Every structure is written in structure tokens, then in C-alpha cells.
Amino acid sequence: MPEEKRKYSYAEYMSWDEDFLCEVLDGEIISMSPSPTPKHQDVVDELTAEFKMFLRGKECMAFSSPIDVCLFAEHEMKYEEIKDWVQPDLIVVCDRSKIGEKNIIGAPDLVIEVLSPSTTKNDRLIKYKNYEKAGVREYWIVDPYHMSVEVYELNKNSFDRTGIYLKEDNVNVGVLEGFSINLGNIFKD
Template sequence: MVLPKGKKTYSYADYLEWDNDFNSEALNGEIISMSPSPTPKHQDIVGELTAEFKMFLRGKKCMAFLAPMDVCLFADKNTKADAILDWVQPDLLIVCDPHKIGDKNIYGAPDLIVEVLSPSTARNDRLIKYNSYEKAGVKEYWIVDPYNMTVEIYSLQGASFVQAGILAKDDLLTAGIFPELEIDLKNIFKE
């Protein structure tokens, strides 16, 4: 898909008019990502983490979703699509407030977001999205590096993210918002 010429900012209403097979992300109306399909390694990590969360959350009020799922960061269900300028598609997200779950997307900040780095998205995940997730009030943000087999955990304290730890393949990961959850990273990072 080629974006319309002459237009530099887009709303969620514009995006909804584009081809159904076209996925993009935007912050402040500026398209930040039109990524190619993820690699098998990327998808395996997302799948393993999703399985861990799905099992843990079974029977609880929180729900896990994986990409592609539009998250309208600074909106609610009453926000008109042409007023939404920020939408992202995190690799994995956890939402505990059922009012944020719409028929086709998520409204507002998820409780936890996981992004798995790839060469084409690393800058966005570490800088642009990091700042937007912080500003939106995401409680916890994980950056997963499949090449170095690490997980960086950022926890929202006040209005800012604070690094809560960096874990490697041989570690047990515990989510700050779910202290009773333990994920053995040997099951996530395979050689």
C-alpha cells in the first residue's frame, strides 16, 4: 500500500479506509511502522509468551492479546476515529479493564505491553513507542531481544518508566503487575 501523496498526518479513520491487509502504526498522526511479516523466531517468542500469559490468566479478569490488534492509546470508546492520531499494534498486550476492550480494538493504555525487537522496529520500540507507552500510562513494558536473549522490564512509577530489571535466558521472569507469575525464559528463548 502506498500512502496518499501530499498528506503527512493520518487519523485512525484514514487507516480504517485502507486495505484490510495493510497494517500500520501511527503516533501523533505520523505513520511510524509499516513492517514486513515477522520472522519465525520472532513469532515463536511471541507465541510462547502468549501461551504463558493465556494459561496464567485463565479464569481471571485480565486478557492477553497478540498482534495484529489495534491499540488506540489515548482514546476511549467515545472517541471518534477521525480524532484518534495514535494507534499501535504491540506484539503482546494484557488488558485488565474490560471497558477498554472494543469490538475491533483496544481503547486506552493496556496494563502490560511486550514488544519483540526486530532490526526494522528496534528504534521505534526503544524510543518512539517507549515514550508513547510511558505517556499513555502503560503500567509495565517489556522489550524482548531475541538475538541477545534478554528481556528488559520497565515499570511505570508516577509518570515515568523505571527499569525494573534485565533478565537473560537462564532467569525466571516475574511480572511486576502479576507477582505470582513466573516465566522460565529457557522456554521462551530456544537455540
């Protein structure tokens, strides 16, 4: 198990107990969160169902947490060299070569984070900046308590917020042409 105030590699992480999940950026643990709340998990599950149904039979694939995303890794890197991995709530990967046997190698096309009280700072600041830097094409921040979705799209090297959507809205998925989600199916009173 990890010690505090130390830098870690993905190789070390892979040797730990399988039940231990954490996120690491620049070798430092940024999150060892408790299990998500039922409300959080319901929103993740509903979004996952929408993406899975739309993508069935298509090139892109959707994955829900826990799945390790090695944001800045490349295929030829050894696990000892990888110092960044996160576990977004939901991702879409359109380049199948990024899908490794144990993880995702490089930036997904879409990342969705569903806020929890314990993860809000990471999702809005730390992970936001790293997703932007890694080249994630589209980033959603979903607030299950206020029933809203903020959408950010990569414009050159930085995210532009392209909209804020509420329960009664439909959200177009920018990286997947022809796909729109009715948020009334995602958020429940």
C-alpha cells in the same frame, strides 16, 4: 493506501485494505514493517502461550499482534479524532471496558515488544516514550537474538528499569501477582 508525509486518522486507516497494517503516532505513520521473522514470531507465540494459560478464567486478558491499541483514545471519541494507534507484539488488559469491538481503547496494563532489526529504534525510543506517556504500567523489551528481556515499570509518570533477564532467569510479571515466566521456555538455541 496511504501517502507519505501526511497525517492520518483512525477512521481513514479503518477504510484501507484489511491486509495493510501500520502504526501511527500523532497522525504520522511510524511503522509499516514486513512480516516478522520465524525467530521473532516463535518468541511472541511462546510468550502468548504463557500469558494465555496463566490468565485463563481471570479478569485480565492477553492479546497478541496484530491488534490495534489506540493509546490515547477514550470511548466517546470518534474514529476521526484518534491519531495514535500501535500494534504491540503482546498486551495484557485488565480493565475489560478498554476492550472494544475493533480495538483496545486506552493504555494496556502490560505491553511487550519483541525486537526486530527494522523495529528496534521505534520500540526503544518512539513507542517507549508513548507507552510511558499513555500510562502503560509495565513495558517489556524482548531481544530474541541476545535472549534477554528488559523490564520497565511505571513510577509516577516515568518508566524505571527494574531488571534485565537472560535465558536462564525467571521473570516476575509485576502487573500479575503470582505469575513468573521461565525464559528457558521462551528462548531456544
